[in-house]
Amino acid sequence: MNSRTTEILVGFFMLIFFAAMLFLAMRVSNLTSLGSSTGYALVAHFDNVGGLKSGAPVSASGVRVGQVESIVYDPDQFSAEVMMSVGEDFVGAFPEDTTASIYTAGLLGEQYIGLEAGAEDIMLGDGDEVTLTQSALVLERLIGQVLFSRSGAE
Amino acid sequence: MIDRVARFGRFWLDALERFGRAQLFLARSLGAMPSLIPRFPLLIQQLYASGVMTLSIILVSGLFVGMVLALQGYNLLQGFGAEAALGQAVALTLVRELGPVVTGLLFAGRAGSAMTAEIGLMKATEQLSGLEMMAVDPFKRVYAPRLFAGFLALPMLAAMFSAVGVLGGYLVGVEVLGVDAGAYWSNMQSSVAFVEDVCQGLIKALVFGLVVSWIAIFEGADCIPTSEGVSAATTRTVVYSSLSVLGLDFVLTAIMF
Amino acid sequence: MSTAQANGVPDATSVRPEGDEALVRVRDLHFARGRKKIFQGMTFEVPRGKITTIIGPSGTGKTTLLKMIGGQLKPSQGSIEFDGQNVAKLNRKALYALRKRMGMLFQSGALLTDLSVFENIAFPLREHTDLPDSLISHLVLMRLHAVGLRGARDLYPAELSGGMARRAALARALVFDPMMIMYDEPFTGQDPISMGVLLELIHTVNHALGLTSLMVSHDLAEALSISDHVVIISEGVVVEAGSPEQLRASPSEWTQQFLNGSPDGPVPFQLPAPDYAFELLGTSTATGSDR
DSSP: OOHHHHHHHHHHHHHHHHHHHHHIIIIISSHHHHHOOOSEEEEEEESOOTTOOTTOEEEETTEEEEEEEEEEEETTTTEEEEEEEEOGGGTTOSBTTOEEEEEESTTTSOEEEEEEOOSOSSBOOTTEEEOEEEOOOOHHHHHHHHHHHHHHHO | OHHHHHHHHHHHHHHHHHHHHHHHHHHHHHHTGGGGSTTHHHHHHHHIIIIIHHHHHHHHHHHHHHHHHHHHHHHHHHTTTOGGGHHHHHHHIIIIIIHHHHHHHHHIIIIIHHHHHHHHHHHHTTHHHHHHHTTOOHIIIIIHHHHHHHHHHHHHHHHHHHHHHHHHHHIIIIIITOOOHHHHHHHHHHHOOIIIIIIHHHHHHHHHHHHHHHHHHHHHHHSOSSHHHHHHHHHHHHHHHHHHHHHHHHHHHHHHO | OOOOOOOSOOOTTOOOTTOOOEEEEEEEEEEEETTEEEEEEEEEEEETTSEEEEEOOTTSOHHHHHHHHTTSSOOSEEEEEETTEEGGGOOHHHHHHHHTTEEEEOTTOOOOTTSOHHHHHHHHHHHHOOOOHHHHHHHHHHHHHHHTOGGGTTOOGGGSOHHHHHHHHHHHHTTTOOSEEEEESTTTTOOHHHHHHHHHHHHHHHHHHTOEEEEEESOHHHHHHHOSEEEEEETTEEEEEEOHHHHHTOOOHHHHHHHHTOSSSSSOSSOSOSOHHHHHHSSOTTTOOOO
């Protein structure tokens, strides 16, 4: 085994490593979408974000249009402030009375934000807030409601 | 009775002495690292020996582990109706845990034992003595290149393991078991964070790389220079490395996740 | 125990103007490995420009002695001086500088197995100098020619016979024109032709290059045939030292047994053991009753 063959094989090894890293970064994790910040930002406040995570999809009519960038607690409004980034293809696509709701994909799947367009003429711009929001369904509340309604019915 | 206590005490004192020697060995090897820069071909040679030679076993194992994860994962998730989460289950398990750990164990068995045997043989055939008498520091020429090569190679192999595993999971999950391809990838992408999951998994692998190489080289350099001594050292390398990988995995996971 | 100086012939190749005739001085050397005492007060000298052999029974720590002269091991007591410098007291840098002035030939050659013969001999040059490849090539070929192995330059150590490996190792030890070459058991296990080659080489190398040679061996006949000075060690001390003729005429019974290879003498044939008759018959020979 001469050193030239060794060097070629080590180079090949490094190549496979870079391919693997690229694959892991692009296809396995959310690096791609994190990179594309060429869209515009929207803000929404929720009473309860449930299991929503940053990086979760933002969809309209079931089609992914952006993602959740960050979720922080807003002490001024006593609610969760969610920053979303929406792709630049959809600039000005959402009217002011758009509703942002937190849905669950499937029964136990991950949570995402669904945007339902309203009927206003003025469109949301970069950094605007979606004022109409619907929080995530919290299981305990649901059960509590069921129990309450049942006990109320008796 | 007293004799037993004395022997027990001596055993632990010897172990402590050995551990201390190993620390000094590591310190001296790390100190010899800067001298690697002019000796780049040595590093390439060792990357070949540790990395390239372990590549095939890593790729094959990664594929199988990924496939098994998909099989088992599907079975489990089916009970919750959550088959769509298969992608993220496979990916997270691989990237956070199995990638670094299984690669660490395989590396210890393949490359680690080879390093120990090679160095032990060099000691037994007086090549190390010969180097010393030629005024060549074996730390610079023999130990540091191997330490650094192992340190680099393990994380690289772990990344490849995880990547191949995810593909293997795709093969079984989507092609065979019928999980929706879109769901496989998109759920995965939204759950696997590059920095928190992939990078921290690689950090684990870096630590494993250092520890496994250190153990392998030290056992070789410290062995009794006979054929029994070398084979005993090789066995010790595999055992101690494997235990260290598993133990450190726990500690690192607790710290990082 | 006696120490012998060189035989009074001034050494023409000596560099030191004071006429210091000993290159290596070992004084009152003590060394133990674990509980086993290996050296218990060794004192001897290695004269410049001559071939000195250290002889002794196997296991007396002869290889250890060479390692101590080379600074790989430190004595627990006593001193070793090489060319006036106390080897054990040198820091790492000075020690490495010193080692460049010594060459060592290990029992198995200790060639690096992943390099060819040529590369093995070029190795010290590449490591310690910035000489261009053409010059290195010349130097290596000169040494290879001196030991007769130019034709083996591209072989690997695994392909060499034992004798060839030692010759290659000798070429490597010579590459920096050292002041002294140490040979660790050079004659062990050699066939007559290889033996002849080695003897010739050691002799030529020593006298043509004006080196000092220090051999360690238990092959008596060969060692005595080319040595100028012999040091006999046993039980960790120097038993006797002198030229081969002086030793052959020695009055010491031990030396005579050793030199002649007699099976019985001061070193007895029967190891200490209980009375034989007692062990066989269960009694001493006097009574004769059985169990």
